[in-house]
Amino acid sequence: MSTQLDPIVSEFETQEQADSYDRWFRAKVQRSLDNPGQGMPHDQVMGKVDAIIADAEQRQRGGAS
Numbered sequence: 885m886s887t888q889l890d891p892i893v894s895e896f897e898t899q900e901q902a903d904s905y906d907r908w909f910r911a912k913v914q915r916s917l918d919n920p921g922q923g924m925p926h927d928q929v930m931g932k933v934d935a936i937i938a939d940a941e942q943r944q945r946g947g948a949s
Contacts, residue, residue, distance in 0.1 A: 886898035896902040 886900045888898060891897075894902060896905065
């Protein structure tokens, strides 16, 4: 039988669900650490983000992009 968790304390119904999510999350983080990819400089990322935000703001005002 599984241990029921208090909904005020946990978003999971049972301890098994919480443990399963924890294993999944840790494996996902470890895969990312093991394969970090090329990466991208902070300034380049922020430039892309600024362009996305500017485009969204322009579309929200009704302008063409």
